[in-house]
Amino acid sequence: MTTAPTNASAEVTAIDAAARWPLLLLIASAISWLVLSGVLALIASIQLVQPAFLADCSVFTHGRTVAMQESIFVYGWAANAGLAIALWILGRLGGSLLRATNWVVAGTVAWNLAVALGVIGIAIGDATSIVLLELPRYVQLIMVVAYGAIAVSGVLAWIGRRTEGTYAAQWYAVAALFLFPWLFSAAQMMLLWAPLRGTLQAVAAGWFSQGVWTLWLAPLALAAAYYVVPKVTGRVLPSYEFAPHSFWCLLVVGGFTGGRHLVGGPVPAWIASLAIVSCVLLLFHYFIVFINLRGGLGRGSTAARLVSVGLLAYALGGLVDAITAFRGVALVTQFTFIDVAQQQLALYGGFSLILLGAIYFAVPRLTGRSWVSGALVSGHAALLLAGVxxxxxxxxxxxxxxxxxxxxxxxxxxxxxxxxxTWLLLGTAAQGVLLFGNLLLLVNFLQTAWATCCPTAPSAENPFRQPSSMEATAS
Amino acid sequence: MKNGPLFFFGLFAALTLSWAGTVLLSHHQLGGLAPFYDENESAAFPLRQPGVAARGQLVYADLGCASCHTQQVRRPEFGADQAHGWGERQSVARDYIFQARPQLGALRVGPDLANLGGRKPAYDSDDLISLLYTGVIPGAKAVTHPYYKFLFDERPVVGEKSAVALKLTGALAASAGSQIVPTERAQSLVAFLLSLNNSYDYPEARPFVEKTEKKEGEKK
Structure with missing residues (x-):
């Protein structure tokens, strides 16, 4: 590789080099949690067709398995991956080296220890039984502090940015960094430390769990998508002037969708009505995101393919959310696996595919070398798309x-x-495929990180290479 | 978005608005919900949970029963909950005011349990205890429910057999000279399930009808 550094230096910058190890640590934790959550998802899925499976083992009752899987997926995989990409984007778009990276490392270690401890807590029976807030309360305070430590770096990059304008990717990333701790601590307060009365807990839990999606995970995914798509296409985003409207629509209206699963429940009917109206209003947001980012569709590289399919799933997930919120439809779909399917469409199809695409895009730039195995990259992508x-x-x-x-x-x-x-067996097979695919990613990532950390042939690889060679070529 | 403080304020306002609009408003409406005093019966409803049921609710939460069972009956004309025999009326907020952590649930892999203690014909605790041990629904043959043998102890019979020991036959029966006894956790879980009883008819739980003078003894 003897490319002139001039045209490639724009791709691997000092910003990436400085952020390399903290962000790789976040990504490594994210991928490990993703694999672990896949194992638990497989167990839970088998239990649905074979209730006796592992039933004797108190650690793996179906309820606990589901709670552990969900917590690991959201707080292990999604949080780590989303924060890694958000910090990377804020650093790059801010135009200066990431600061407070020691905080990021310390925060990442603390966060992951807290999640691990919390999952053990669920296994031994300390779960709170509140959706997305299952982790026992003794770890939640640590999580808030650890999250703050990680986010400091992103906030400093945002405040100290050297550029005149700001980009949509930055808004979404900053929004996610700020909103999660507020949301999380408010929910803890209302549900665990000073619990509300009776079914008000269900209202608050609904506000929180929808908020985790619309105010935290969706912005993290969109930050990644709004960054990667223009980079891949090399074009200005169409109708970009609508992006701010779409952004504020998500933040303002998204929080009101909280009563969406309470249709017909023991709460005042206006809560569900408000949520249904909000779900429909939110379609504006999904539509603009689709219009803005449709240029990524049909691009060759693995990263672009994953991001664009993820965007389709994201928009489709919003549409399904709005349709199944209506009372006439909820009459059939409420309390069924359709709700689970919608959640998987959003979390796996929307969030995870976009983030995995962003990871495939970011890791070569962070490490300064391409993925060790192109075959593993394309194999993983194919398994992911089929599995989801x-x-x-x-x-x-x-x-x-x-x-x-x-x-x-x-x-x-x-x-x-x-x-x-039959359908649940098919779903179990899909979980198996996803688990196997994510194992491929883990192997590939560890090999790539290892090759970066301890290159076998010293300086055989020039860190400044053609941008195109950074994409996984076998796609 | 160039204006940092304004952007920050916008984020904060967006979150606060949705919180106020859903949680605060519903708290305003329901936070002071009191038990309903029935003068005919000289009693207030809902009844307070007995302590053993409150403990059982913790077991329900920690095993994650809510991942397959809901505890919210929908109103008769909305779905088939009434036809399933899950409850004669819809669940209302007042049903839950004494529960430390209501377990509404979101998925019905199994039946709704909001009114398990008020079902007709009624379940008794032996049925439920044996369901927890064998995974076989009373009256059925196949294992359709996970069984939780860790909620039971196998002990030698010393003197008289325990009053709560399981009466099992066939392959599941305890070996000679020993008995299978539900632990305290199993017993309180069952006590909780049987304490779930929504049979008291609150005024707000009746289906909406055009306002007419209520006649004495009228039902719905």
């Missing part, structure tokens, strides 16, 4: 059958289990 598609489709089919059966009181639960069995 089959998972969401099979869960929806299972939910559809379940929803119609539930409306007929003569159908016993044993019969429903028979009707959904």
């Amino acid at each position: 598609a089959v998972l969401v489709a099979s869960l929806s089919a299972a939910g559809w059958a379940q929803g119609h059966d539930l409306l007929n009181a003569k159908t016993s639960f044993a019969t429903i289990a028979e009707h959904t069995r």
Whole structure:
């Protein structure tokens, strides 16, 4: 590789080199958690068709397995990956070296220890039984502090930015950095330290769990998408002038979708009505995101492919959310696997595919070398896309059958289990495929990080190379 | 977005607005919800949970039962909850005011449990205890529910058999000279499940009808 440094130096910069190890640590933790959550998802999925599976073991009751899987997925994988990409984007767009990287390292270690401790807590029976807030309360305070330590670096990069204008990627990243600690600590306060009364807890929990999605995870994913897509296409985003409207629409309206799962529940009906209206208003946001970022569709590299499919899943997830919120539809879909399918479409299809694409884009730039194995990259991408598609489709089919059966009181639960069995088995297979694919990513990532840390042939690789060679070419 | 403080304020306002609009407003409406005093019965409803049921609710939470069971009955004309026999009326906020952590749930892999103690025909605690041990729904044959043997102890029979020991036959029965006894956790879980009873009819739980003078003894 003897490319002139001039045209490539724009790609691997001193900013990347300075942020290399803290961000690689975040990404490494994220991928490890993703694999672990895949193992638990597989167990939980098998239990749905075979209730006796691991039932004797108190650590793996279905409820605890689901709680551990969900916590690991959100606080292990999504938080680490999202923060890594958000900090990287804020550093690059801010135009100066990331500061406070020691804080990032200390915060990452503390955060991951807290999540690990919390998951052990769930396994031994300390779960709080609140969706997305399952981790026992003794780790949650540590998590808030650790999150703050990691976010400091991003906030400093935002405040000390050297550029005149700001970009959509920056708004979303900063919003996610700020909003999560507020949301998280408010929810802890209302649900764990000074719990609200009766079903108000369900209202607050709904506000929190929808907020985790619309005010934290979705902005993190969009920060990645708004950064990667223009980089890949090399073009100005179409209708970019609408991006601020879409941004504020997500933040202002998104928080009101909290009552979405309380249709027909023991709470005042206006809470659900407000959420339904908000879900529909939010379609404006999904539409603008789609219009802005549609240019990434059909691009060759693995990173671009994952991000663009992720964006499609993101927009589709919003649409499904709005449709299933309506009372007439919720009558069938509520309390069924369709809700699970919608969640997987958003979290796996939307968030994770975008973030994985961003990781495939960022790691070569952070390490200054391409992925060790191109075959593993394309293998992972193919397994991911197939796995997510089959998972969401099979869960929806299972939910559809379940929803119609539930409306007929003569159908016993044993019969429903028979009707959904095939689909749930298919979903289990999809979980297996996803787990295997993510293992490929883990192997590839560890090899790449190892090669960066201890190059076998000293300086055989020139850190300044053609941008194109950084993309995984086998796609 | 160039104006840093304004941007920051916008973020904060967006979050606060949604919090105020959903949580604060509903707290304003429901936070002071009191038990309903029925003069005919000289009692206030809902009844307070017995201590053993409150402990059982903690077991329910820590095993994660809510991942497959809901505890919210939808109103009769909305879904088939009433036809399933899960409850004669919809669940209302007042049902839950004495529960430390209501477990509304979001997925019905199994039946709704909001009114398990008020079902007709009624479950008794032996049915539920045996369900927890064998995974077989009362009256059914196949294992359709996870079984939680860790909630039970196998002990030698010393003197008289324990009053709560399981009456099992066949392959599941305890070996000669020993008995299978539910632990305190299993017993309080069952006590909690049987304490779930929504049969008292609150005024707000009745289906909405055009305002007419209520006649004495009228039902819905």
